[in-house]
Amino acid sequence: MPRVKRMFLVPFFAFFVAYLFFFLLKTPQYATKCCFDSVLLCLTKVIPSLFPFLVLNEIIFSSGLSCYLGSRFGRIIGKIFRISDESSLCFICGSLFGFPLGTKSVVDLLKKRAIALEEAERLVCFCSNTGPALAIGFVSSILGNQKVAICIYISQILSAIFIGLMMRRKSREINISSSQKCSIRLSSVPKSIGNSVLPMLNICAFVCFFSCVIYSIDGLLFSLNLNEYTESFITGFLEITNGINKLYDLPIDNLSVWLCAFFVGWSGISVIMQSLSIMSEQKIKYKKFVLSKLVQGILCANLSVLLCKLFNLY
Numbered sequence: 001m002p003r004v005k006r007m008f009l010v011p012f013f014a015f016f017v018a019y020l021f022f023f024l025l026k027t028p029q030y031a032t033k034c035c036f037d038s039v040l041l042c043l044t045k046v047i048p049s050l051f052p053f054l055v056l057n058e059i060i061f062s063s064g065l066s067c068y069l070g071s072r073f074g075r076i077i078g079k080i081f082r083i084s085d086e087s088s089l090c091f092i093c094g095s096l097f098g099f100p101l102g103t104k105s106v107v108d109l110l111k112k113r114a115i116a117l118e119e120a121e122r123l124v125c126f127c128s129n130t131g132p133a134l135a136i137g138f139v140s141s142i143l144g145n146q147k148v149a150i151c152i153y154i155s156q157i158l159s160a161i162f163i164g165l166m167m168r169r170k171s172r173e174i175n176i177s178s179s180q181k182c183s184i185r186l187s188s189v190p191k192s193i194g195n196s197v198l199p200m201l202n203i204c205a206f207v208c209f210f211s212c213v214i215y216s217i218d219g220l221l222f223s224l225n226l227n228e229y230t231e232s233f234i235t236g237f238l239e240i241t242n243g244i245n246k247l248y249d250l251p252i253d254n255l256s257v258w259l260c261a262f263f264v265g266w267s268g269i270s271v272i273m274q275s276l277s278i279m280s281e282q283k284i285k286y287k288k289f290v291l292s293k294l295v296q297g298i299l300c301a302n303l304s305v306l307l308c309k310l311f312n313l314y
Contacts, residue, residue, distance in 0.1 A: 001103075001124065014116075019216070020213065020222075022098075023147050023216040023224060024216070030215065031212055031215075032230070034211050034212050035053055035208050035211070035212065036216045036245075037211070038165060038211040038212075039046075039208060040208055041211075042204040042207055042208070043288055046203065047077050047200060047204070048206060048247055049133055050098070050200070051196065051200050053098065053101060053131075054097075054101065054104075054196040054199060054200055056097070056192050057093050057097055057101045057105055057197045058192035058195050059106075059188070059189055059192045060089065060093065060106065060272060061067065061089070061105055061108040061222070061290060062185075062188045062191070062192050062195070063184055063185050063186065063188045063189060063192070064183050064184050064185050064188075065088055065184060066086050066089045066105075066109070066114075066181055066268070067114070067183075068100070068177075068184060069084050069089055070084070070085040070086035070087070070089050070184045071086070071182060071230070072090075072218055072238035073088075074086065074087070074089060075088075076087030076088075077092070078089060079214070080165070080290070081126075081160075081164045081165070081167075081168060082168045083119060083123065084114070084115055084119070085114075085116055086109060086114055086115070087114075087119065087123055088104075088124050088125040089105065090102055090105040090106045090109065090161075090224050091123075091126065091127045091164070093105050093127075094127040094128055094191055094277055095127075095129050095131075095157055095243055096129055096130050096131060096132065096202075097131055097161070098129070098131020098132075098134060098135075098199050099128050099129065099130060099267055099271050099274070099275065100102045100203070100271060100274045100275045100278055102127035102128040102156065103122070103124050103128045103275040103278050103279060105119050105127070105200065106123045106124050106276050106284075107120070107278050107279060107281055107282050107284070110282045110284070111281075113283065116142065117282070117283075119285070120282065120286055121289075122167050122286055122288075123283060124169060124275070124279060125163055125164075125167055125288055125289055125292035126160040126161070126163040126164035126167070126292065126296075127160075127162055127270075128275055128289075128293070129151075129156055129157065129267075130156060130240070130264045130267055132153055133148065134240070134241070134264075135152060135153040135156060135264050136153050137149075137239065139152060139153075139244060139260060139264070140248055142244050142245060142248050142260075143247065143257075143260065144201075144254070145252060145313065145314060147258060147311075147313050148252065148304075148308055148313050148314060150262045151304055151307045151311070151313060152177075152223065152257070152260060152264050152300070152304045153264070154307070155261060155265075155299075155300045155301075155303040155304040155307060156264050156265050156296070158295045158299075158301045158303060159295075159297060159299035159300040159303060162299060163292050163295065163296055163299075167292075179241075194197055194211040196280060196281070199278070202274065202277060203274055206270050206271075206273060206274050206298065210238060210239045210270040211239075211242075213238060213239075214235055214238060214239055214242050215236065217234065217235065218231075218235070221234060222236075225240070228246065229259065231246060231253055232246040232247055232250070232259055233259055233262075236262070236263040236268065236269055237263075237266070237268065237269065238269045238270060238296070239268045239270045240263045240264070240266075240267055240268040240270070240271060243263045243268065244260055247260055247292040249257060252314040253314070254305050256302045256308075257304055257308055257314070258302070258304070259301070260302040260304075261297075261300045261303075261305070262298065262300065262301035263296045263297070263302035264297075264298030264300060265293070265296040265297035265299065266293055266294060266300075266302030267293060267297075268298070272290060272293060275289070287305075302308060
């Protein structure tokens, strides 16, 4: 495998970096405009929609509230996935708050030694999901069909549950939270707000960089004269919002729904790299995580098309 990486991945990566460098060097004015538009997008869309959830997620896991809520409401989820009660909050936050907060909550638990590294590596595989704000709100505005968007979101959660079930440990059920005494630390609330600033800036940095990458790829795709579905797939594979946005002028059919659902389940290279940057803080292995996201994308896409056809949504 290392030899295959050297033969194919490394030259491809080197070529892509060189292409991006010369493209940005050739069109600096467009690169500047792209970054400016990305910053504007972060200020008007990303930060207002994500930062409150980022702070709330930080408060839950730094104040000890995750232990309290997990011991009371997480027992069912803990039994389903054979994880600790407190870890169940990672799945809930990841499904409701959106990426990359599912991954961040796992890392937060690992930092305070509430879970073991092995459990953390399993949790990140099904706790990093697209939130309803994007999966339902943004998708419905692009496809023009809220029922299809809800179907895609439900399919994503079902796909995550399937992956979680497939990764259950064969050993006896663990329950770390029940053996700990939960204490609520309200003094950590102000610190939680400050601790959320750097992750927010990190997310915005990824948005800006990948916007430049998408712009450079668009120029290459246009010269290749590819069809709209192929362009959307390549774009969405890299960055979810731009990929979904390219489906705006396409009719709602099996292929467009499949692509949109795949983007939601896969979440894009940009989001995956955001998660990897968070996971690297605790040296969580990334191979299973990336593979699980790819599987989740395919499962979500196929299940969405099946449900939409079952209920005649288009």
